[in-house]
Amino acid sequence: MRVYFLLLITLPLFARPFFEADEFKRHREKLLTMMEDNSVAVMRAGETVVRNNDIDYPYRPASDYFYLTGYDRPESRMLLKKGTRPSFILFTRLPDAHSGVWNTAPYSMDEMYERFAPDTVLPLDQFEAVFKKNCRGVSSIYFPFEDKELAADIQKWLQSPWGRYPRTWHDLKPLTAEARLIKSSAEIAALEKAVDITVAAHRAAMRNVKPGLFEYQVNALISFVYRNMGSVRDGFPSIVGSGPNSTILHYEKYDRQMTENDMLVMDIGAEYAMYSADITRTIPVNGRFSPEQKDIYTLVLKAQQAGIEAVEPGARFGDPGKAAAKVLKEGLKKLGLITDPDKDWQFRVWMMHGVSHWLGLDTHDAGSYLATDGHGGRLLEPGMVLTVEPGIYVSADIFDKIDAIYGKWIPEEERVAFKKSVYPAFEKYKNIGVRIEDDILVTEDGRRNLSDAAPRGIEAIESLMALPASFFNP
Numbered sequence: 072m073r074v075y076f077l078l079l080i081t082l083p084l085f086a087r088p089f090f091e092a093d094e095f096k097r098h099r100e101k102l103l104t105m106m107e108d109n110s111v112a113v114m115r116a117g118e119t120v121v122r123n124n125d126i127d128y129p130y131r132p133a134s135d136y137f138y139l140t141g142y143d144r145p146e147s148r149m150l151l152k153k154g155t156r157p158s159f160i161l162f163t164r165l166p167d168a169h170s171g172v173w174n175t176a177p178y179s180m181d182e183m184y185e186r187f188a189p190d191t192v193l194p195l196d197q198f199e200a201v202f203k204k205n206c207r208g209v210s211s212i213y214f215p216f217e218d219k220e221l222a223a224d225i226q227k228w229l230q231s232p233w234g235r236y237p238r239t240w241h242d243l244k245p246l247t248a249e250a251r252l253i254k255s256s257a258e259i260a261a262l263e264k265a266v267d268i269t270v271a272a273h274r275a276a277m278r279n280v281k282p283g284l285f286e287y288q289v290n291a292l293i294s295f296v297y298r299n300m301g302s303v304r305d306g307f308p309s310i311v312g313s314g315p316n317s318t319i320l321h322y323e324k325y326d327r328q329m330t331e332n333d334m335l336v337m338d339i340g341a342e343y344a345m346y347s348a349d350i351t352r353t354i355p356v357n358g359r360f361s362p363e364q365k366d367i368y369t370l371v372l373k374a375q376q377a378g379i380e381a382v383e384p385g386a387r388f389g390d391p392g393k394a395a396a397k398v399l400k401e402g403l404k405k406l407g408l409i410t411d412p413d414k415d416w417q418f419r420v421w422m423m424h425g426v427s428h429w430l431g432l433d434t435h436d437a438g439s440y441l442a443t444d445g446h447g448g449r450l451l452e453p454g455m456v457l458t459v460e461p462g463i464y465v466s467a468d469i470f471d472k473i474d475a476i477y478g479k480w481i482p483e484e485e486r487v488a489f490k491k492s493v494y495p496a497f498e499k500y501k502n503i504g505v506r507i508e509d510d511i512l513v514t515e516d517g518r519r520n521l522s523d524a525a526p527r528g529i530e531a532i533e534s535l536m537a538l539p540a541s542f543f544n545p
């Protein structure tokens with residue numbers, strides 16, 4: 072009893088922010104090293120988006136803005152100056168007499184200086200004047216070109232020929248993308264937390280899935296685990312597809328009742344401190360893999376393992392995908408789903424997406440996939456985080472679609488011969504979709520699979536599924 076009491080009084084009343092202000096300062100310093108001398112960067116926070124009538128979608132800051140400032144509310148702008156005295160000015164809505172009546176109150180001045188460590192906080196309506204003043208005499212300005220509203224403002228504000236305004240504008244986005252590609256230890260800690268929560272959701276789903284449940288119930292369980300463990304948002308809409316829906320890459324309708332012989336693909340990721348996990352597991356709804364499900368699953372697992380092992384410093388971004396594709400092609404040939412591993416289109420009938428993407432603030436995170444010298448894929452470096460997620464999707468209607476999709480490039484006789492020879496295997500594996508995805512951190516000596524605790528092996532999945540359900544008991 073006493074132990075619990077002590078714990079209670081030492082727990083903070085509110086969750087502390089995950090990142091210290093210093094973390095964002097280091098992000099800005101990273102950006103400053105990439106900017107030209109004597110230049111200015113500006114950016115707006117993401118704005119709220121109307122859902123319907125007078126209701127907005129729940130607010131989430133733009134990832135780049137959060138990365139540079141840590142600020143997590145709408146209606147904000149930042150100005151970063153690189154010069155003899157670098158400065159970071161945060162423009163926000165300031166608290167007034169009406170604050171906190173209808174909506175959450177803005178941060179107080181004290182909170183803003185403590186949490187975001189700006190040199191100055193100014194009200195939003197001073198942005199134009201302060202921006203113009205800071206642009207005088209600098210050599211160039213940076214802002215995200217995709218922000219059309221800001222671009223129009225800047226064009227208008229800086230058109231005076233007497234203002235000594237810079238004529239050189241750069242897109243800010245490639246710089247923030249490059250900065251975000253290599254994660255700090257604090258960013259990795261946030262990702263690990265998002266991953267751990269997502270792993271827990273996968274484990275809960277494995278224990279509770281059974282024939283008769285609807286996909287939306289699995290989706291609800293996943294969200295419950297997220298919220299219950301401190302994730303305020305999903306990193307992206309969960310993909311929970313059973314039976315035929317397991318072959319739809321980004322299925323998100325959740326309205327099918329699951330049956331005995333279904334596969335269930337769960338491609339999910341919690342968000343924690345703004346960082347998103349992205350982990351896919353595929354399980355048999357009844358808890359035991361059928362021989363057909365085993366064939367496909369074993370092959371994807373083997374391909375994924377080969378992909379994961381290809382992750383190491385100095386490897387190219389595309390290497391995990393190549394390693395996985397090699398295994399998949401050989402295996403698909405053995406299963407009778409393709410006739411010629413050298414014909415890429417045959418492989419693409421069953422596996423149509425990329426195997427990897429960067430992971431971070433965005434699920435498909437910022438950062439170029441090309442090498443900095445423009446030749447080939449980006450060289451992997453410690454601190455990068457990427458997914459490895461091969462799959463095979465035997466869609467029941469892909470057989471009808473082959474002509475529509477490949478008619479332009481592949482001669483008719485070749486398509487006819489292909490369909491004829493793979494038809495028995497297609498019938499055998501129809502409606503089986505399998506994807507397996509893990510989140511891999513590139514380390515000095517190779518890699519670390521952050522999501523390794525979510526069972527992947529057939530036996531590991533079957534034994535977890537055999538445990539008593541904890542939620543969906545009658």
Ligand SMILES: [Mn+2]
Binds near residue numbers: 349428460508
């Ligand atoms: Mn993914």
